[in-house]
Amino acid sequence: MKIVVCMKPVPSSEARINIASDGRSIDPTDVEMVANPYDEYAVEEALRIKEARGEGEVIVLTVAAEAARSEIRKCLAMGVDRGVIVQDPALLGGDGIGTARVLAAVIRELEPELVLCGKLSIDVESDVVGIALAEYLDWPHVSLATKIEWPDGKMAKVQREIEGGAEIVEVSLPAVVTAEKGLNEPRYASLKGIMAAKRKPIEAVTPSVDAGQVGAAGAGVEIVAMNPPPARGGGKKFEGEIEEVVPQVVELLKSEAKIL
Amino acid sequence: MAGRVLVFAEQRDGQCRKSVFEALGLAAQLGDEVHALLVGDAVASQAAELGAHGAQTVHTVEDERLARYWNEGYAAALAAAIDTVQPDLVLLIATVMGKDLLARVAARRNLAALTDCITLTENEGTFEAVKSMYGGKIFATIRAKRTPAIASLRPSAYPVPERQEAQPTVQALAVDLPAEQRARVVEVRKKEEGQIDxxxxxxxxxxxxxxxxxxxxxxxxxxxxxxxxxxxxxxxxxxxxxxxxxxxxxxxxxxxxxxxxxxxxxxxxxxxxxxxxxxxxxxxxxxxxxxxxxxxxxxxxxxxxxxxxxxxxxxxxxxxx
Missing domain, CATH: 3.40.50.1220 (TPP-binding domain)
Incomplete structure (x- = not known):
């Protein structure tokens, strides 16, 4: 099976995020970039599907600036066969819907049977790309997958997390499935994998899309300001005997915080 | 702005979520015409509750295939309601279902998408939202560059409006659902009783x-x-x-x-x-x-x-x- 995994480089979840001087973007200085963690689950799942079948191809696809090649290379080191990158400035800087249009244009050419994405990217959290991509491909989708099974090899049986439980969804191929944490535990690249990755191809492509619908020009939404979260100072800290401290805190929860 | 707002009235097991009423409360602040859309199987009984919380018109799409969430079926229903109502704003709740549906429909109708909004305001016809980014390390203000916009509201971000004595107009909406259920929910597993999400x-x-x-x-x-x-x-x-x-x-x-x-x-x-x-x-x-x-x-x-x-x-x- 040919599988495309969409991957976005994002600041690590451990990174401290500072706002740039324009007040509407982040300062990239000293920010460690990683493959979006949810996209890593998608990469791992694609590799497991290929390994279980003993055949197929896994392609990682990124819409991002040139620097993204290092995150693509890490995916290749995990075992992905090749990378495809869209780095035309006119196609970048859009919103999630525009990104989905660009991805769809590339994926139509690649003709995979399955596309795996992370459920969202942990940077701007637009939370629309994978599903909007399915819409533009006119494919079905299942979001938030925590388990993917293949009862007959063709149709996928996907478990997805919902509030207070789970849904089991049967989906025909081709399809887009988005990965939730819990789907799998991504592997670390082996030394052999890292060496092999150096020889694997990363191809830059420029898909043909309607320029008015993608990039900054075509975006339906724009960030006008970024602010740090509302300030919150430390409150009262109690270090005394538990028998004395606990009743004091519970009294404050009741009288001051009005919770009990 | 004298605007029209369409609220997707999310229900599971025939029961509307409390947050739907929060969305209706906000809709009444943002527009002077509030529509709600109920999608499911035998869900029209919920219309009165929607009316009591501010929906003037309730559109219903009922089909046994819609008893459980079916993303392409629900998307067809919401897209049809948008075509009928011609709203300035479509409002959903940022739940598993709301997020899923928003992305499909925003793509289908090329709507400006504001997701997981903590606040949502309107200024001279432009919608603006505050949302959390980078896992809560940044609070960003996002502007919709065009209308209609589609937005999902974070649960509990707005209060439930007071109940009022009001009967909504209920209209059944005819929708061409996709013939095939390409992604079909075959089972719903609930967590143990008493566990709170x-x-x-x-x-x-x-x-x-x-x-x-x-x-x-x-x-x-x-x-x-x-x-x-x-x-x-x-x-x-x-x-x-x-x-x-x-x-x-x-x-x-x-x-x-x-x-x-x-x-x-x-x-x-x-x-x-x-x-x-x-x-x-x-x-x-x-x-x-x-x-x-x-x-x-x-x-x-x-x-x-x-x-x-x-x-x-x-x-x-x-x-x-």
């Missing part, structure tokens, strides 16, 4: 690495029970395999804003703090007086959590009695 909880009690052993989540659950709270967890506890990921609070888990957040044995990694710092009140219990969690806690107890938690359970019970 972290994103719907007013109080959350979370455990971290400091609780040392997965079986000590029973102690966390015991404290959660006296507060009527959901059980949360830090990433360290989830990654150690102590508890299911659905409990994780933080950047790769849930971002939460409960009335009370109790952090037990959680030191306070940056990605965890980002996910819970907008809680109304934070109580932290940790043996390390320098733990970062204390820098944002309203109340901090420095001590052995294995002694503090049982004492807290007993004291809260005493106060409640």
């Amino acid at each position: 972290v994103q719907e909880a007013e109080v959350i009690v979370s455990g971290g690495r400091g609780i040392k052993d997965p079986k000590n989540f029973e102690m966390i659950a015991g404290l959660a029970q006296v507060f009527g709270a959901a059980v949360g967890a830090s990433r360290a506890a989830v990654d150690a395999g102590w508890i299911d990921h659905s409990h994780q609070v933080g950047q790769t888990g849930k971002t939460v804003s409960p009335k009370l957040y109790v952090a037990v044995g959680i030191s306070g990694a940056i990605q965890h703090l980002a996910g819970m710092r907008t809680s109304q009140c934070i109580l932290a219990i940790n043996k390390d007086p320098d733990a970062p969690i204390f820098s944002i806690a309203d109340y901090g107890i420095v001590g052995d959590l294995f002694k503090v938690v049982p004492a807290l359970v007993a004291e809260v019970k005493k106060v409640q009695a």
Whole structure:
């Protein structure tokens, strides 16, 4: 099976995020970039599907600036066969819907049977790309997958997390499935994998899309300001005997915080 | 702006979510014409409740294939309602269903998409939202560059409006549903009775690495029970395999804003703090007086959590009695 995994480089979840001087973007200085963690689950799942079948191809696809090649290379080191990158400035800087249009244009050419994405990217959290991509491909989708099974090899049986439980969804191929944490535990690249990755191809492509619908020009939404979260100072800290401290805190929860 | 707002009235098992009423309240602030859309199987009985919370017109799409969430069927229904109502704004709740549906329909109708909004306002015909980014490390203001816009509202971000004596106009909407169910829900598994979801909880009690052993989540659950709270967890506890990921609070888990957040044995990694710092009140219990969690806690107890938690359970019970 040919599988495309969409991957976005994002600041690590451990990174401290500072706002740039324009007040509407982040300062990239000293920010460690990683493959979006949810996209890593998608990469791992694609590799497991290929390994279980003993055949197929896994392609990682990124819409991002040139620097993204290092995150693509890490995916290749995990075992992905090749990378495809869209780095035309006119196609970048859009919103999630525009990104989905660009991805769809590339994926139509690649003709995979399955596309795996992370459920969202942990940077701007637009939370629309994978599903909007399915819409533009006119494919079905299942979001938030925590388990993917293949009862007959063709149709996928996907478990997805919902509030207070789970849904089991049967989906025909081709399809887009988005990965939730819990789907799998991504592997670390082996030394052999890292060496092999150096020889694997990363191809830059420029898909043909309607320029008015993608990039900054075509975006339906724009960030006008970024602010740090509302300030919150430390409150009262109690270090005394538990028998004395606990009743004091519970009294404050009741009288001051009005919770009990 | 004299505008038209269409609210997707999410229901499961024939029951509308409370947050749908929150959305109706906001819709009445933003527009002078409030429409609601009910999609499901035999759900029209919910229309009266929607009317009592501000929906002037309720459009219904009923079909037995819509009894459970079917993303392409629901998307067809919402797209048809948009074509009929011609709203300036489409409003959903940022739930699993709302997020899923928003993305499909925003793509299909090329709408400006504002997701997981903490606030949503309108200024001279332009919609603006504040939303959390980078797992809560940034609060961004996002502007819709065109209308109609489609937005999902974070649950509990707005109050439920007061009930009013009002009968909505109910209109059945004819929709051409896709012939084939390419993605079909074949089973719904519910968690054990009595378990509260972290994103719907007013109080959350979370455990971290400091609780040392997965079986000590029973102690966390015991404290959660006296507060009527959901059980949360830090990433360290989830990654150690102590508890299911659905409990994780933080950047790769849930971002939460409960009335009370109790952090037990959680030191306070940056990605965890980002996910819970907008809680109304934070109580932290940790043996390390320098733990970062204390820098944002309203109340901090420095001590052995294995002694503090049982004492807290007993004291809260005493106060409640």
